[in-house]
Amino acid sequence: MAFCNSCGAPLEPAARFCPKCGKGAPVSAAPSTPASAAAVKPAQASSAVKIVLIVVAVIIGLGILGMVTSAFFAWRIAKHTHISSRGDKVRVETPFGTVESTQNSDEAARNIGVDVYSGARALKSSAGAVTFGGMKTAGAEFETSDPPEKVAEFYKQKFPGAMVSTQGDDQYSIVSNEKNRVVTINIESQDGKTRINIANVTGKPSDQSQ
Template identity: 55%
Template sequence: MAFCNSCGERLESGARFCAKCGAAQPGGAATPVVTPAAPSPAPAAQPQSSSALKIILIIVAVFIGLGVLGAGTVAFIGWRIAHHTRITDKDGNVRVESPFGTIESSTNADDTARNLGVEVYPGATMRKGNSANITIAGMHTVSAEYETDDAADKVADFYRAKFPNANVTATDQGHTTIVSTDQKNFITVNIEPTDGKTVIHIANVSGKRMGGTSN
């Protein structure tokens, strides 16, 4: 039993103050310390859409494939694009503004076909994320990829008829490459059987070429 040190009044067990005189009492129950809960960690930032990277890879593939730029020049351009760009993504349509020009990717098949300027194989559908509209260093490149259930040979015959004076390269595996400069544009059509379908990649390059010539 405890008593107040000041007035001698009997104290309740664990009391910190005397009920009679109000004097503080030693050895009273300590007020429990409440530790605030640690804040929840902020959610990790989601990785940026890979669409822009796909577009950059399309640029590299088109330029190297056409032989318009040397591999070293393309690598430098790719590095500059990757490090000095402003990227916007609206409803899946990506626009990249770089020191060399603009790059756009569209999910609208009609817009892509119109910008491409090359007839799309009848019934072929555009493959999502594989189109680009590029203006760099005075050159304008439009690139798109399509697929169809028709045989690769049938698709190749269609484009051979469209570009009768083009250079054509075919392999035993059914891969055909058609390169045309008939309309002062550098047009390539790559046709390849893939997983039971035929994939068609079309690229149309116009404008100033490396070496100072222009169309």
């Protein structure tokens, strides 16, 4: 409670003058309020961290998009792929081309389009043909008991303009590049026999065909 400075009479808290002597009431100092501490700003993520998070999010997004795209194309390819078989022949038709394989060695020898060395035996499950973009590749593997140099001489006569390379005395590579046709013949000794691998590529890319 406040008191008058002149007469000592008690004063009401809201009184501006002393009710007894009429003097002005003393002004009481308002209790000081301690200054509030400055608000601490929350820590902010650095720009480097933000960039890293953005990059990670982009990588994850691209990965998911890539998986979805791959699955879509795989589904499209599977949907348009047809497999048929007849006897020893299997035919696979895809949006990119056709693949044929046969286990009939005699048929492989007939379809390869290159003369087979006399007496050579076609190996089973080693013949096939691939058609892609207007080009067809037929290949087969044969075996004979004659030495490699004798087989190589036979094909040198069949393809006199071919490029011939050798490795040692038992490996030969013969490549004949003709118009719209490339024939590759690899001859090598294996397990006491002579293996003959023949590949015949015919046709030309579809974008160049008329």
